[in-house]
Amino acid sequence: MKIISISGEDVLSPLDSPTWKPEHDLFAKCEAYDEPERARALGIYPFFRPIEEMDGAEVLCEGKRVLMVGSNNYLGLANDSRVVDAAVQATRKYGLGCTGSRFLSGNLIIHEQLEEALADYIGKDAALLFSTGYFANQGALTCLFEDGDYILCDKENHASLIDGCRMSAAKIIPFAHNSPESLRRRLTRLPREAGKMVVIDGVFSMSGDIARLPELMDVAGEFGAKFYVDEAHALGVMGPDGKGSALGLGVADRADLMMGTFSKSLGCMGGFLAGDEDVIKYVRHKARCFIFTASPTPAVAGGVLKALEIMQQEQWRIVKLWENTRRMHRGFREMGFHIGTTETPIVPILIGDEQKAFFFAQRLFDSGIFATPAIYPAVRRGQAIIRTSYMATHAPEQLDYVLETFERIARELRIFEDDVYQRAAGEIPQRHHDSSLPHPVRTVAV
Numbered sequence: 450m451k452i453i454s455i456s457g458e459d460v461l462s463p464l465d466s467p468t469w470k471p472e473h474d475l476f477a478k479c480e481a482y483d484e485p486e487r488a489r490a491l492g493i494y495p496f497f498r499p500i501e502e503m504d505g506a507e508v509l510c511e512g513k514r515v516l517m518v519g520s521n522n523y524l525g526l527a528n529d530s531r532v533v534d535a536a537v538q539a540t541r542k543y544g545l546g547c548t549g550s551r552f553l554s555g556n557l558i559i560h561e562q563l564e565e566a567l568a569d570y571i572g573k574d575a576a577l578l579f580s581t582g583y584f585a586n587q588g589a590l591t592c593l594f595e596d597g598d599y600i601l602c603d604k605e606n607h608a609s610l611i612d613g614c615r616m617s618a619a620k621i622i623p624f625a626h627n628s629p630e631s632l633r634r635r636l637t638r639l640p641r642e643a644g645k646m647v648v649i650d651g652v653f654s655m656s657g658d659i660a661r662l663p664e665l666m667d668v669a670g671e672f673g674a675k676f677y678v679d680e681a682h683a684l685g686v687m688g689p690d691g692k693g694s695a696l697g698l699g700v701a702d703r704a705d706l707m708m709g710t711f712s713k714s715l716g717c718m719g720g721f722l723a724g725d726e727d728v729i730k731y732v733r734h735k736a737r738c739f740i741f742t743a744s745p746t747p748a749v750a751g752g753v754l755k756a757l758e759i760m761q762q763e764q765w766r767i768v769k770l771w772e773n774t775r776r777m778h779r780g781f782r783e784m785g786f787h788i789g790t791t792e793t794p795i796v797p798i799l800i801g802d803e804q805k806a807f808f809f810a811q812r813l814f815d816s817g818i819f820a821t822p823a824i825y826p827a828v829r830r831g832q833a834i835i836r837t838s839y840m841a842t843h844a845p846e847q848l849d850y851v852l853e854t855f856e857r858i859a860r861e862l863r864i865f866e867d868d869v870y871q872r873a874a875g876e877i878p879q880r881h882h883d884s885s886l887p888h889p890v891r892t893v894a895v
C-alpha cells in the first residue's frame with residue numbers, strides 16, 4: 450500500500466490494494482434504476498419517441514403519421530419554409546457554428562442584429578442572446594446576486610428558474626403559487642435594506658395559468674423588490690403582436706428583466722434576456738454560461754430573425770391560436786375533464802396516477818395522437834397529467850378528433866372513478882367556466 454499525504458499527515462492509500470472496493474458505489478443507483486425498462490415491458494414507455502418527419506401539425510413517428518398536440522410550436526413556425534430558408538442562408542454565409550464564445554471569437558454581426566431586433570420588439574433598452582432559454586435564466590440569476598440578497602420564487606416556477614436561483618448566492622424564499630398575499634407575507638419578514646427580486650413565469654409551463662403580474666408587481670414595488678418575468682410560453686401567445694404577458698397585461702415597464710426562449714413560438718432554440726442597458730452589460734460580462742459556452746449558431750440567429758418578422762406580420766396566427774385554445778378549453782370542460790386553471794394554449798388533462806397517465810398516452814399514440822404525460826417532478830406526486838398544447842395551424846377537425854379520442858380513452862381506463870384522480874381533483878383548483886380568456890383576448894391586437 451502506498452503512503453500518501455493528506456494535510457501534512459502521512460496516511461496509507463487504500464487505492465493501491467487489489468482487494469479494496471468502495472463501500473458506496475456511485476453507479477449502483479444507475480443499475481438499480483429500472484423504471485424505464487418496467488414501463489417498456491408494459492409497452493407504455495412514453496418518452497424519447499424518435500420523430501422521423503415533421504409536417505406542420507402532424508409528425509411521422511415510429512412509422513406512422515400522428516397528430517402533434519405535445520409541442521410548444523404555438524404559431525406553427527418551426528417548419529415554416531421561410532424560417533428554414535433564412536436559417537440555411539445564414540448557415541451558408543457564416544458557417545455551421547462559431548466554434549467560440551461570443552466573448553471571444555464567436556460574436557457575429559447577425560447575433561447583434563437579433564439582439565437589437567429583440568430589444569426593439571419587447572420594448573427594452575437592450576437584449577442578450579443565450580444558447581438556450583435554460584441558460585438565459587441560469588446566466589442572469591447566477592450573476593446578479595451576492596450574499597445577503599433574496600430571490601422570491603413562485604413555487605411552481607420552471608426548473609430553469611429554480612436551478613438558476615439555487616446556483617445564485619441569494620437566499621431563496623419560495624412563495625405560494627401566483628399569490629400576492631403570500632408574496633407580501635414573505636417580503637414583510639425580510640430586511641428592508643436587502644437586495645430582492647421576485648422571479649416568476651409569465652405563463653406557467655405545466656398548468657398553463659397566467660401570472661397575476663399587476664398585483665404581484667404592486668406588492669414587489671412596496672418593498673423595493675426588482676421583478677423578473679420568464680416569458681417562455683407567453684411570447685407569441687399573449688399581448689400585442691405576441692409580445693408576452695408583461696406587455697399584454699400592460700405592466701412591461703415594471704418588469705426589470707424579461708427573459709424569453711426561441712424554442713417555443715419562434716420554433717427554434719436559444720433564449721434571451723432583455724432589460725436596462727447597464728444590467729445587460731453586466732450580465733454580458735459576468736454570466737458564466739454566456740461566457741464559457743459557444744455562441745448560438747448562425748442558423749439560429751437567421752431563423753429567429755425571420756420568425757420574429759413573420760410573427761409580427763401574420764397576426765392571423767395568434768388569432769387562430771386563441772380560437773383553437775378556446776375550442777379545446779370548452780370541449781374538455783364540457784366533457785368533464787379537469788384542466789385546472791389554464792387560460793392559455795397549454796391544456797393539462799388531469800389523470801392522477803402516473804402509470805395510468807402512461808397507459809393513457811400510449812392509447813393516444815395508438816389512436817394517432819402524440820401527447821406525453823408529465824409526472825413528478827414536473828408536477829406534484831399523484832397529480833400526473835397529459836400535457837397538451839395547441840397550435841395556430843391545427844384544423845378544427847383535428848381538434849375535434851383529439852376531444853373525441855380523449856373522451857373514449859378516459860371511459861375505457863375509467864379515469865374519473867380512480868381514487869388517485871379524485872384526490873388530485875379535490876386538491877387542484879379548477880376554473881369551471883369558459884373563462885373567455887379575459888387577459889389574452891383583451892390584449893391581442895387584432
Ligand SMILES: Cc1ncc(COP(=O)(O)O)c(C=O)c1O
Pocket residue numbers: 581582583584586607609610650654679681682710711712718719720
Ligand atoms: C418557463 C420556461 N422557461 C425556460 C425554459 C427553457 O427554455 P429552453 O428550452 O429554450 O432552454 C422552458 C422550457 O421548457 C420553460 O418552459
